Amino acid sequence: MNKLLTKIFGFSSANPLYTAAGPTAANYELLKKAVEGGVGGIVTKTISVKPARVPIPNIYSTSPGSLINTELWSEYSYKQFIDEELPKIKSLGVPVILSLGYTPDDMTKLGEYLRNNYDFDAVEFSIHYVSKDITNITDIAASIKQNITVPVIAKFSPSISDIPGLVKALDPIVDGFAGINSVGPTFDFDIETLKPYMGSTDGRGWLSGRAILPIGLHFVSSIAANTSKPVFGVGGVRTAEDVIKYLMAGASAVQICSHAIINGPKVYEKINTNLLKWMDKKGYDSLDELIGLMKNFRREELNYLAEAPILKPIWISDNCNLCKSCATVCTHEAITFDSKKLIIDYNTCVSCGLCTTTCPHDALEFSTITI
Numbered sequence: 001m002n003k004l005l006t007k008i009f010g011f012s013s014a015n016p017l018y019t020a021a022g023p024t025a026a027n028y029e030l031l032k033k034a035v036e037g038g039v040g041g042i043v044t045k046t047i048s049v050k051p052a053r054v055p056i057p058n059i060y061s062t063s064p065g066s067l068i069n070t071e072l073w074s075e076y077s078y079k080q081f082i083d084e085e086l087p088k089i090k091s092l093g094v095p096v097i098l099s100l101g102y103t104p105d106d107m108t109k110l111g112e113y114l115r116n117n118y119d120f121d122a123v124e125f126s127i128h129y130v131s132k133d134i135t136n137i138t139d140i141a142a143s144i145k146q147n148i149t150v151p152v153i154a155k156f157s158p159s160i161s162d163i164p165g166l167v168k169a170l171d172p173i174v175d176g177f178a179g180i181n182s183v184g185p186t187f188d189f190d191i192e193t194l195k196p197y198m199g200s201t202d203g204r205g206w207l208s209g210r211a212i213l214p215i216g217l218h219f220v221s222s223i224a225a226n227t228s229k230p231v232f233g234v235g236g237v238r239t240a241e242d243v244i245k246y247l248m249a250g251a252s253a254v255q256i257c258s259h260a261i262i263n264g265p266k267v268y269e270k271i272n273t274n275l276l277k278w279m280d281k282k283g284y285d286s287l288d289e290l291i292g293l294m295k296n297f298r299r300e301e302l303n304y305l306a307e308a309p310i311l312k313p314i315w316i317s318d319n320c321n322l323c324k325s326c327a328t329v330c331t332h333e334a335i336t337f338d339s340k341k342l343i344i345d346y347n348t349c350v351s352c353g354l355c356t357t358t359c360p361h362d363a364l365e366f367s368t369i370t371i
């Protein structure tokens, strides 16, 4: 039995990892490498009615694991991509989701071209470069639905403020959701040359990768709480733990972009191996058991500073190697070391919890204490 078997929109993949629309999904040659690297399914680079005129430079590594980009959409003409690349991509033998952009008119034109049944499994439309007005977005969805019979997925931009409102408006039209696209606009530049790292007119670009994982999780859990339709988690996935988080937040599968750009197409296999190991260790037989465990999370009992129960970090001496990183991150200087002993001043400690999450050795645990 394949524990990673993933079913979404009625089609199956060997695992829950899909490429996300981006440079690793630009054409057949690159997608072939992704499939060889273990990806379960494909979302292609977005095509639109006009090929993109892509400014250079357009990808910058802003911090480990995170990128800023202004790569726009595909520089292929839609006819070239659909007629020449898509059949070869489909021959790779995994589910193929075609990403389309952007306006209602674009969708009508693309839909009319695609109507004569090219072989693909679903369509994803990106609401990245269009007005975030709900009526405009439902118009885009309705335009693509006019001509397309395969499932249609709405990919959320993180600039959407009313997530439940947009989900409810789109729910009667689309077949599922994906979230999120890259975050921005953002700005970064070289202080010596005064040149932005992005070649766009205003030097702005869009943030992706590690830094945006918590934003993606917020979107996915909020989308999943407002629909019973399938959701793809996108944004910051680098590890099996990240995949598990997206599934628990309510996603049925995930898409990966930045991590595969930075580390190459072998990343999928490594994540799948670690995902399987974790499931075996925890006794899970299928990914379905994880989906949605956190989507309706609401804390029932809040704890407050200086009110019972008193929660504080507790030192687990057996795990500690006296690296003192906890003392460094404690802004309030509540942690000191006396010879080989860690001392926490519980009167100074404000119970923020940071030391317990940054300790590299799990030597601090947040727990109830009696003073």
Ligand SMILES: Cc1cc2nc3c(=O)[nH]c(=O)nc-3n(C[C@H](O)[C@H](O)[C@H](O)COP(=O)(O)O)c2cc1C
Residues within 6 Å of the ligand: 020, 021, 022, 023, 045, 046, 059, 067, 069, 070, 071, 072, 073, 074, 099, 126, 128, 155, 180, 181, 182, 207, 208, 209, 210, 212, 234, 235, 236, 237, 255, 256, 257, 258, 259
């Ligand atoms: C260089 C680059 C190009 C991208 N191009 C597209 C695109 O054409 N269409 C789209 O919907 N999203 C595009 N994205 C956004 C990704 O599909 C994804 O939503 C986002 O990067 C978050 O995932 P990640 O953190 O795994 O990169 C692009 C991202 C990057 C980094």
